[in-house]
Amino acid sequence: MRIVSWNIMAGGGKRADAIVAQIMAWQADIVALSEFRATPPSKSIANQLAQQGFTHQLTTADDEFHARNSVFLASRYPLAITEIDAPPEPAHRWLLAEVQAPLPFYIGVMHIPNMHTGFKAPYHKAVLELVNSWDKGAGLLIGDTNSGMPDIDEESPAFTKQEKGFMQGMELARWHDTFRHLHDDKRAYTWYSPNGKNGFRLDQAFVNSDLMKQVNAFQYVWGHNDDFRQLSDHASILLDLDLPDHTP
Numbered sequence: 001m002r003i004v005s006w007n008i009m010a011g012g013g014k015r016a017d018a019i020v021a022q023i024m025a026w027q028a029d030i031v032a033l034s035e036f037r038a039t040p041p042s043k044s045i046a047n048q049l050a051q052q053g054f055t056h057q058l059t060t061a062d063d064e065f066h067a068r069n070s071v072f073l074a075s076r077y078p079l080a081i082t083e084i085d086a087p088p089e090p091a092h093r094w095l096l097a098e099v100q101a102p103l104p105f106y107i108g109v110m111h112i113p114n115m116h117t118g119f120k121a122p123y124h125k126a127v128l129e130l131v132n133s134w135d136k137g138a139g140l141l142i143g144d145t146n147s148g149m150p151d152i153d154e155e156s157p158a159f160t161k162q163e164k165g166f167m168q169g170m171e172l173a174r175w176h177d178t179f180r181h182l183h184d185d186k187r188a189y190t191w192y193s194p195n196g197k198n199g200f201r202l203d204q205a206f207v208n209s210d211l212m213k214q215v216n217a218f219q220y221v222w223g224h225n226d227d228f229r230q231l232s233d234h235a236s237i238l239l240d241l242d243l244p245d246h247t248p
Contacts, residue, residue, distance in 0.1 A: 008232050038062055038066040039175070058079055078099075139208050148163060181212070182215070183216075218238070
């Protein structure tokens with residue numbers, strides 16, 4: 001089973017068709033998107049994915065706030081929205097669902113705000129409280145966290161004690177940063193500053209111990225269209241699990 005997580009940048013825009021084509025080329029079974037919006041391009045992505053077999057879909061996008069960055073989840077397997085007592089805020093940047101696959105598990109889609117919004121530290125706190133009290137079994141939290149470890153996940157200083165504490169707290173709760181779990185201290189960057197041209201690893205998949213034994217592979221991949229222009233300012237996450245694939 002392959003899970004693709006991708007910040008599609010500003011709802012997809014004119015790149016919508018190419019984004020879908022790239023997702024299909026990656027042979028995904030589950031797709032988690034951030035910067036998904038209630039705009040025609042994002043809705044086109046959802047509709048095209050549904051036509052390609054991703055008939056189970058959830059989103060926090062709202063027509064009343066159509067240009068707001070939200071999250072989206074599409075699956076070849078049934079999805080059941082999962083409520084928790086104290087979800088991270090803002091609510092449109094968080095989505096938790098049970099994937100009703102032959103071996104069920106939970107997936108949380110995250111798009112953690114930047115520090116200047118004032119929401120980053122409370123969001124981190126809510127996620128850490130969730131993972132430290134987790135009792136649902138196999139699960140992963142995935143997406144654009146705008147977080148990383150100082151030095152190893154950045155080409156120039158940007159991450160603070162706040163981000164370091166979050167990353168370490170996830171590991172202490174046995175929700176493993178899958179890239180680091182498989183690749184140790186290898187450097188990889190998923191977003192580059194348009195001004196400084198320096199890179200940061202802002203996108204992660206945290207897999208808990210109940211699911212980690214099913215992890216087969218993890219890679220960051222940049223999406224491109226036919227003339228090899230990048231489809232987003234973020235690389236995608238491709239996470240492969242040793243779970244039965246969907247059978248149409």
